Amino acid sequence: MIIYVYDQGEYITFAESLKRQPQGKRSIYVNLTNRCTCNCTFCLRSLKHMDESMTLWLKQEPTVAEVQQELAALPWQYIQEVVFCGFGEPTCRLDDMKVLLAYIKQNHAGVTTRINTNGLSDLAYGRDTAPDFGKGLVDTISISMNASNKERYLELTRSQFGLPSYDTMLDFAQRCKQYVPQVVLTVVDHVEDSEEIKKCRAICQKRGLQLRVRVYEDK
Numbered sequence: 001m002i003i004y005v006y007d008q009g010e011y012i013t014f015a016e017s018l019k020r021q022p023q024g025k026r027s028i029y030v031n032l033t034n035r036c037t038c039n040c041t042f043c044l045r046s047l048k049h050m051d052e053s054m055t056l057w058l059k060q061e062p063t064v065a066e067v068q069q070e071l072a073a074l075p076w077q078y079i080q081e082v083v084f085c086g087f088g089e090p091t092c093r094l095d096d097m098k099v100l101l102a103y104i105k106q107n108h109a110g111v112t113t114r115i116n117t118n119g120l121s122d123l124a125y126g127r128d129t130a131p132d133f134g135k136g137l138v139d140t141i142s143i144s145m146n147a148s149n150k151e152r153y154l155e156l157t158r159s160q161f162g163l164p165s166y167d168t169m170l171d172f173a174q175r176c177k178q179y180v181p182q183v184v185l186t187v188v189d190h191v192e193d194s195e196e197i198k199k200c201r202a203i204c205q206k207r208g209l210q211l212r213v214r215v216y217e218d219k
């Protein structure tokens with residue numbers, strides 16, 4: 001699935017979502033890639049079992065034109081938010097994602113946009129990527145913080161960039177505040193205990209960042 005809706009622990013098509021909930025607005029998710037610069041121990045890519053027809057594993061990455069075609073066919077009166085997420089790291093296709101974000105903002109001004117990212121695009125591209133999310137393209141950037149220190153972070157994420165990943169991710173989050181209205185860091189409750197989450201909260205407070213504790217789901 002390139003575009004899907006998340007409904008109570010299930011990833012479903014937009015048509016199925018409309019069947020279940022014929023009224024009201026919802027978030028849609030855009031699944032651009034299965035690639036990632038991390039290999040998290042808790043990643044749903046390896047843990048989640050899915051019906052073949054509904055899977056978020058892409059046999060082939062969709063082109064920008066293919067995604068635009070799917071977006072154009074949607075009934076936008078039922079959509080409040082577009083999230084770039086999926087079973088991979090969306091910034092692996094940073095330029096394509098920017099084209100799609102611009103397309104959404106140009107054609108659907110009232111719809112908000114969010115990116116769920118591992119926050120390591122600076123390391124992937126070897127430059128400051130925070131400005132890429134500015135110019136009104138992104139309303140919320142949600143960055144996986146995962147841990148309170150670089151050793152634990154690396155143990156969990158197995159980032160290909162090694163120990164510098166953690167501090168680079170935090171610095172990226174701080175710089176994003178100049179460009180994106182909402183910057184949110186996340187930790188997963190099932191993965192880290194309350195002491196660890198308390199430490200994450202303290203780090204975020206010191207850096208003026210907002211922390212959200214996400215509920216782990218492994219279905």
Ligand code: SF4
Pocket residue numbers: 036037038039040042043044045087088089117118144157
């Ligand atoms: S950053 Fe996200 S997509 Fe990448 S391995 Fe970790 S959980 Fe999976």
